[in-house]
Amino acid sequence: QVRLVESGGGSVQRGGSQRLSCVASGLPTTPPCMAWFRQAPGQKRGVVATIDNDGTTTYAPSVKGRFTISRDRTKDALYLQMDNLGPGDTALYYCAADVATGGRNCWTSATSVEYRWDFWGQGTQVTVSS
Numbered sequence: 001q002v003r004l005v006e007s008g009g010g011s012v013q014r015g016g017s018q019r020l021s022c023v024a025s026g027l028p029t030t031p032p033c034m035a036w037f038r039q040a041p042g043q044k045r046g047v048v049a050t051i052d053n054d055g056t057t058t059y060a061p062s063v064k065g066r067f068t069i070s071r072d073r074t075k076d077a078l079y080l081q082m083d084n085l086g087p088g089d090t091a092l093y094y095c096a097a098d099v100a101t102g103g104r105n106c107w108t109s110a111t112s113v114e115y116r117w118d119f120w121g122q123g124t125q126v127t128v129s130s
Contacts, residue, residue: 002026002119004095009124010036016128018084022078022095022121030060031103033116035110036080038126047110053103062088074108085128092110095121 008020020036031053039045049059049069055068068081078095098117101109109115 002028002097004097004119004121006093006095006121006124009093011127012085013053014086014128014130017081017083018085018126019082019125019126020080020093020095024076024078024095024097024119027076027097027119028099030099033098033101033103033106033109033117034069034078034096035096035106036069036078037096037110038089039094039123040091040100043091043117045094047107048128050106050110051078054105056106058107082126085126087128087130090126090128092123092125094123 003025006020012018030102033050035050036048037045038048048063051057051068051069051071059067066084070079096117097119
């Protein structure tokens with residue numbers, strides 16, 4: 001079975017930094033798309049950043065230049081480095097993986113309202129305060 005376990009969430013002051021981690025296990029051998037999603041109170045879940053199998057990364061405009069998504073294949077881990085955090089970044093952050101796309105054009109599938117990614121973590125809360 002597939003397991004995605006996030007960690008690294010917590011409280012941070014405005015302007016601070018935080019690093020989220022996601023450890024994956026049991027993923028199919030098919031090259032996966034990996035991504036971080038988030039859901040703020042009263043809002044729908046949306047994609048934060050995606051990383052394709054070839055390493056291509058794409059970011060939501062709201063986090064561009066502040067967040068960095070990366071992966072370590074040797075550890076089956078996904079990371080999200082978050083810098084210059086603001087109150088708008090307060091949300092429940094989810095690690096997700098999908099294999100149907102073959103690890104290509106992951107942003108397209110992540111932003112599709114008609115497509116649901118295959119595997120999800122339980123989420124980790126990030127709260128930004130002043």
